[in-house]
Amino acid sequence: MNVLIVYAHPEPSxxxxxxxxxxxxxxxSTGHTVQVSDLYAMKWKPTLxxxxxxxxxxxxxxxxxxxxxxxxxxxxxxxxxxxxQEKLVWADAVVMQFPLYWYSMxxxxxxxxxxxxxxxxxxxxxxxxxxHWGDRFGEGKMAGKRAMLLVTAGGWKSHYSPRGVNGPxxxxxxPIQHGILYYPGFDVLPPxxxxxxxxxxxxxxxxxxxxxxxxQRIDEFWTTKPIAFRPQNGGDYDIPAxxxxxxxxxGQVGFAAHRSETTS
Amino acid sequence: MNVLIVYAHPEPSxxxxxxxxxxxxxxxSTGHTVQVSDLYAMKWKPTLxxxxxxxxxxxxxxxxxxxxxxxxxxxxxxxxxxxxQEKLVWADAVVMQFPLYWYSMxxxxxxxxxxxxxxxxxxxxxxxxxxHWGDRFGEGKMAGKRAMLLVTAGGWKSHYSPRGVNGPxxxxxxPIQHGILYYPGFDVLPPxxxxxxxxxxxxxxxxxxxxxxxxQRIDEFWTTKPIAFRPQNGGDYDIPAxxxxxxxxxGQVGFAAHRSETTS
Numbered sequence: 001m002n003v004l005i006v007y008a009h010p011e012p013s014x015x016x017x018x019x020x021x022x023x024x025x026x027x028x029s030t031g032h033t034v035q036v037s038d039l040y041a042m043k044w045k046p047t048l049x050x051x052x053x054x055x056x057x058x059x060x061x062x063x064x065x066x067x068x069x070x071x072x073x074x075x076x077x078x079x080x081x082x083x084x085q086e087k088l089v090w091a092d093a094v095v096m097q098f099p100l101y102w103y104s105m106x107x108x109x110x111x112x113x114x115x116x117x118x119x120x121x122x123x124x125x126x127x128x129x130x131x132h133w134g135d136r137f138g139e140g141k142m143a144g145k146r147a148m149l150l151v152t153a154g155g156w157k158s159h160y161s162p163r164g165v166n167g168p169x170x171x172x173x174x175p176i177q178h179g180i181l182y183y184p185g186f187d188v189l190p191p192x193x194x195x196x197x198x199x200x201x202x203x204x205x206x207x208x209x210x211x212x213x214x215x216q217r218i219d220e221f222w223t224t225k226p227i228a229f230r231p232q233n234g235g236d237y238d239i240p241a242x243x244x245x246x247x248x249x250x251g252q253v254g255f256a257a258h259r260s261e262t263t264s
Numbered sequence: 265m266n267v268l269i270v271y272a273h274p275e276p277s278x279x280x281x282x283x284x285x286x287x288x289x290x291x292x293s294t295g296h297t298v299q300v301s302d303l304y305a306m307k308w309k310p311t312l313x314x315x316x317x318x319x320x321x322x323x324x325x326x327x328x329x330x331x332x333x334x335x336x337x338x339x340x341x342x343x344x345x346x347x348x349q350e351k352l353v354w355a356d357a358v359v360m361q362f363p364l365y366w367y368s369m370x371x372x373x374x375x376x377x378x379x380x381x382x383x384x385x386x387x388x389x390x391x392x393x394x395x396h397w398g399d400r401f402g403e404g405k406m407a408g409k410r411a412m413l414l415v416t417a418g419g420w421k422s423h424y425s426p427r428g429v430n431g432p433x434x435x436x437x438x439p440i441q442h443g444i445l446y447y448p449g450f451d452v453l454p455p456x457x458x459x460x461x462x463x464x465x466x467x468x469x470x471x472x473x474x475x476x477x478x479x480q481r482i483d484e485f486w487t488t489k490p491i492a493f494r495p496q497n498g499g500d501y502d503i504p505a506x507x508x509x510x511x512x513x514x515g516q517v518g519f520a521a522h523r524s525e526t527t528s
Contacts, residue, residue: 014325046371048371102378106378114366162518167443179367243428
């Protein structure tokens with residue numbers, strides 16, 4: 001299988017750098033082909049702007065959606081964007097690896113999503129009617145591919161627990177797992193999260209335990225059950241309001257209601 | 265009062281551009297002083313990396329926290345970072361204005377947070393003991409200042425409702441309102457959110473209604489009741505686990521449990 005790792009950490013000698021090497025080797029030694037988009041090493045441009053789109057009509061106001069659609073369909077995107085889209089098409093699986101910065105992904109990775117996820121490539125596709133509201137949330141160009149987050153966090157696990165001050169990790173990752181990965185069709189595997197990770201704080205025991213768990217996750221990557229997000233057009237939602245139908249997870253609100261296994 | 269608007273939209277002739285002009289004028293005409301950090305116009309560098317810190321020891325691995333602390337304390341940050349920190353110190357209020365991109369702030373604004381929020385400026389301050397876990401979530405250098413988000417979203421309001429497919433807007437904004445604004449001490453006002461905003465879709469009626477509501481929010485800015493997030497060191501949390509004490513919002517989990525008015 002083909003694996004794309006989108007990696008956002010500034011320092012190769014960090015724990016993240018070591019874990020990246022580890023997972024690349026493990027995927028390869030178990031028969032898979034890996035490409036890494038090392039965003040810091042590539043000096044990835046994070047800002048989505050008019051410079052991303054070639055041969056724009058002069059004087060026309062910039063509109064991210066309209067410009068993105070035109071450029072994607074006419075082959076007028078910058079080369080760096082096209083290359084990442086080709087990697088996504090090539091991949092059977094995508095791992096996004098990053099340290100949690102201010103409760104979300106680093107800016108450089110957010111900017112990868114904003115620029116690579118072109119209109120009519122990752123969104124704005126499919127019929128919009130009262131039965132179907134675009135090919136998204138379970139449908140889309142990434143359908144049939146798997147994705148997983150590999151995240152390191154400075155805080156303690158309890159700080160990210162269901163009643164922890166930072167909010168539950170599952171909820172913090174929902175906008176990424178549901179809004180960025182499930183949206184264009186990926187099956188999203190449960191995330192791999194390492195807690196209490198800061199400069200120079202990882203001893204040999206913790207490293208051994210992390211790589212042991214990670215090895216298992218990689219070896220089970222193709223058989224792990226994805227998070228059971230509810231397909232938008234599968235009958236659970238009223239269309240076009242896109243609210244859960246009254247009989248689905250009755251009384252539940254919030255992110256967890258969009259996972260079918262969490263109905264109480 | 266002094267108002268800093270941190271603004272992230274690429275096109276001045278957009279609705280966001282008009283709303284920015286509108287709020288600047290309204291704050292000024294009601295006696296306040298405004299500075300705008302127009303991140304796209306400033307060509308703000310979004311990526312936090314070793315180039316942000318002057319006179320680094322050659323060959324030492326980059327560590328965002330350690331480097332940031334050293335540079336902040338020794339006056340060895342790049343000029344663009346220092347200038348934004350000075351604006352934050354100057355401001356009595358901060359408005360962050362942006363279009364929602366992939367369920368969060370645009371990369372360029374995320375990179376403003378990552379670079380300007382230096383270690384020992386916005387985090388890593390105060391005593392860490394079993395009674396107090398840093399000056400954060402209600403304490404910190406921004407204590408006594410107010411902050412508000414002004415957000416435009418392409419989707420419909422129902423899509424962001426308590427049972428909407430995107431997740432509730434309050435939850436999507438929690439990592440920003442609680443994790444980025446309340447964290448260093450801001451009092452966070454309820455957000456101003458405009459829905460169904462896309463290219464060329466705003467007619468005169470909608471614009472009039474948006475500016476009317478916005479004018480009211482600005483005129484009531486200094487008296488509006490902030491979101492009642494729970495202070496981390498105020499007795500609601502066990503320290504250092506930082507989980508809500510059993511008698512606080514018993515049985516509640518998730519983001520809403522960290523607001524005292526939402527106890528059921």
